[in-house]
Amino acid sequence: MAAERGIWIGKQLFRMMVLLGAVTVAVFALLSVSPIDPLTANVGQTALGSMSPEQVEKLREYWGTDQPALSRFLAWAGDFIRGDMGTSLLYRRPVKEIIWERFLNSVWLMGSAWVLSGVIGFGLGILAGRKQGGVADRLVTGYCMLIASTPAFWIAMILLLIFAVHLQWLPIGLAVPIGVAAEQVTAADRISHMVLPAAALSLTGISNIAMHTRQKMAEVMESDYVLFARARGETERSIIWRHGIRNVALPALTLQFASISEIFGGSVLVEQVFSYPGLGQTAVTAGLGSDVPLLMGVTVITAAIVFGGNAVANILYGLVDPRMKNRRKKS
Amino acid sequence: MGEYLLEVKGLSVSFCQYEKGWKRSRIQVIRELTVSVRTGEMVAVVGASGSGKSLLAHGIMGVLPYNASVSGEIRYQGEILTEKKIRQLRGKEIVLVPQSVSYLDPLMKVGKQVENGKKGRTGQCREALGRYGLGPETEQLYPFQLSGGMTRRVLISTAVIEKPKLVIADEPTPGLHLEAARRVLGHFREMADEGAGVLLITHDLELALQTADRVVVLYGGMTVEEADREAFQQEETLFHPYSRALYRAMPEHGFSFVPGSQPYVKEMPEGCPYQTRCREVKESCRKFVPLRKTERGSVRCVLWGGEESR
Numbered sequence A: 001m002a003a004e005r006g007i008w009i010g011k012q013l014f015r016m017m018v019l020l021g022a023v024t025v026a027v028f029a030l031l032s033v034s035p036i037d038p039l040t041a042n043v044g045q046t047a048l049g050s051m052s053p054e055q056v057e058k059l060r061e062y063w064g065t066d067q068p069a070l071s072r073f074l075a076w077a078g079d080f081i082r083g084d085m086g087t088s089l090l091y092r093r094p095v096k097e098i099i100w101e102r103f104l105n106s107v108w109l110m111g112s113a114w115v116l117s118g119v120i121g122f123g124l125g126i127l128a129g130r131k132q133g134g135v136a137d138r139l140v141t142g143y144c145m146l147i148a149s150t151p152a153f154w155i156a157m158i159l160l161l162i163f164a165v166h167l168q169w170l171p172i173g174l175a176v177p178i179g180v181a182a183e184q185v186t187a188a189d190r191i192s193h194m195v196l197p198a199a200a201l202s203l204t205g206i207s208n209i210a211m212h213t214r215q216k217m218a219e220v221m222e223s224d225y226v227l228f229a230r231a232r233g234e235t236e237r238s239i240i241w242r243h244g245i246r247n248v249a250l251p252a253l254t255l256q257f258a259s260i261s262e263i264f265g266g267s268v269l270v271e272q273v274f275s276y277p278g279l280g281q282t283a284v285t286a287g288l289g290s291d292v293p294l295l296m297g298v299t300v301i302t303a304a305i306v307f308g309g310n311a312v313a314n315i316l317y318g319l320v321d322p323r324m325k326n327r328r329k330k331s
Numbered sequence B: 001m002g003e004y005l006l007e008v009k010g011l012s013v014s015f016c017q018y019e020k021g022w023k024r025s026r027i028q029v030i031r032e033l034t035v036s037v038r039t040g041e042m043v044a045v046v047g048a049s050g051s052g053k054s055l056l057a058h059g060i061m062g063v064l065p066y067n068a069s070v071s072g073e074i075r076y077q078g079e080i081l082t083e084k085k086i087r088q089l090r091g092k093e094i095v096l097v098p099q100s101v102s103y104l105d106p107l108m109k110v111g112k113q114v115e116n117g118k119k120g121r122t123g124q125c126r127e128a129l130g131r132y133g134l135g136p137e138t139e140q141l142y143p144f145q146l147s148g149g150m151t152r153r154v155l156i157s158t159a160v161i162e163k164p165k166l167v168i169a170d171e172p173t174p175g176l177h178l179e180a181a182r183r184v185l186g187h188f189r190e191m192a193d194e195g196a197g198v199l200l201i202t203h204d205l206e207l208a209l210q211t212a213d214r215v216v217v218l219y220g221g222m223t224v225e226e227a228d229r230e231a232f233q234q235e236e237t238l239f240h241p242y243s244r245a246l247y248r249a250m251p252e253h254g255f256s257f258v259p260g261s262q263p264y265v266k267e268m269p270e271g272c273p274y275q276t277r278c279r280e281v282k283e284s285c286r287k288f289v290p291l292r293k294t295e296r297g298s299v300r301c302v303l304w305g306g307e308e309s310r
């Protein structure tokens, strides 16, 4: 039993490695055909024009454009496997350091948005699916439709306009106040900078989980076992707790882990709007500035987290659902 | 035989459905259904698949889907069984034995489901399961781990753990071998003998005749005949051509089979639902036929010209 589980988890890990490898190749390939010339983008046309050919040659060497993509990739991959993620060309600091710093910023932002959208979305989904066509259902469905057809960055800008510009309750952007020494930044400062981006991310994240939960809940409420529970005198309330949540929780939790990628996707835009220095914004900066080592680093970390989420979703299903547990035992 | 416990008169059930696009249509699945159960009595409702047996059971329990509309009269102990009343009684005085494993929560262990969320019933649960030969280990199983026969026994246990006055058992025997089926019906018989009423829904006339006091024959959602057990001993004491066909279809009476099948609910004709297969069909079969009294029950057939029943 334990050995089987070990093999199964090992397989999942192997799959993740292969996928990660494929993603790095894809990103590298895309970068090498990107129309952005790192030299013009980062040094500037005019500055380049006024430089001597030797200086330009040195710059070419620095940005790596003098070598073919394949050999650059192999060099990068070799270093990466040895644990060296390289040095950022834009920031001139180790990639590892930058990513760690940005990751910490993002973790709180995305983590709170992820938990909030999950919990609220689940609650709304249960409420809506409990009685299809009811008032709660129509409100929740309406909200989700509206949100699903609204881009995350647009919501971010609306929030910014209302709460930061008009009401001035919350700061306009960044992760910490401007002009304050790092040691003096309080937790309250950090939280107040996170509220708006987290709200923008959660507001969009809710609709997916809510609609999915609503659908499942509606199915459960129409099921034979709920009919029988009613016939046995269970109240609607008891039915929702004993049968509804029990049967909806697992698919919802799975979706929640699988939806980490969406939170990441949303964060790229939202962080951009709020100039929030997280992983998403770093990816945009690195991509536009052709900072290959940094972009590759961000990509690998992001992909690992997303794949990790999906793997957790799979594992959860296998470990928690009694039907799956048994199926694995048999096979 | 005691007082009337359950009286269902002229019950009809229809569903509101949306067809292709937005056209709303109403399909009538039960009409003119009449059944009654007295205290201490076991009444079998016999009908082919799709004749509306489960819907009758769900209609009495007040658990039909939202798009269903019900008319007619359902009385319990002489009083109209209102929605409010059935809510109070179901699961306590009136219990349902459902038809299949899909009526069990797939993610809840059997023991918990039999106990139905009420504390301190472990002993009763064990006793109820034990009565049907299921050991305490069954309590820890999930519904998908049960065999067909075990499922059946678990479903029955959910009813006997209560102390019901009226049991509505929807096909409680398929999946059980003959001996077990007889034992299950024997338990229902005991409950009836102790004063409860039992409405046994089945498609197996032979099995019904072994234990039930009276048999109600359904066809196409309608009561076509109702008679006591003795009436089913000979063909001559049955009056509706469909009941006679059922009689002749029993193994000991030659397994004979009437060609054709029960019309689909949407193609159900006006009047007698059996007219499409009946050899003695008349023009008057196409109009409403009332239920008329016979010597041992009542029948809905133009060939029988007795007094109108109730």
Ligand SMILES: Nc1ncnc2c1ncn2[C@@H]1O[C@H](COP(=O)(O)OP(=O)(O)OP(=O)(O)O)[C@@H](O)[C@H]1O
Binding pocket: B015, B029, B047, B048, B049, B050, B051, B052, B053, B054, B055, B056, B065, B099, B203, B265
């Ligand atoms: N929710 C529904 N909407 C529309 N039609 C329905 C619905 N439920 C049942 N019916 C129809 O009503 C008819 C009677 O169904 P019912 O389940 O009562 O049959 P039954 O006599 O119990 O059959 P079986 O012996 O197969 O269990 C069937 O033709 C079925 O298609």
Ligand SMILES: [Mg+2]
Binding pocket: B053, B054, B055, B099, B170
């Ligand atoms: Mg049925």
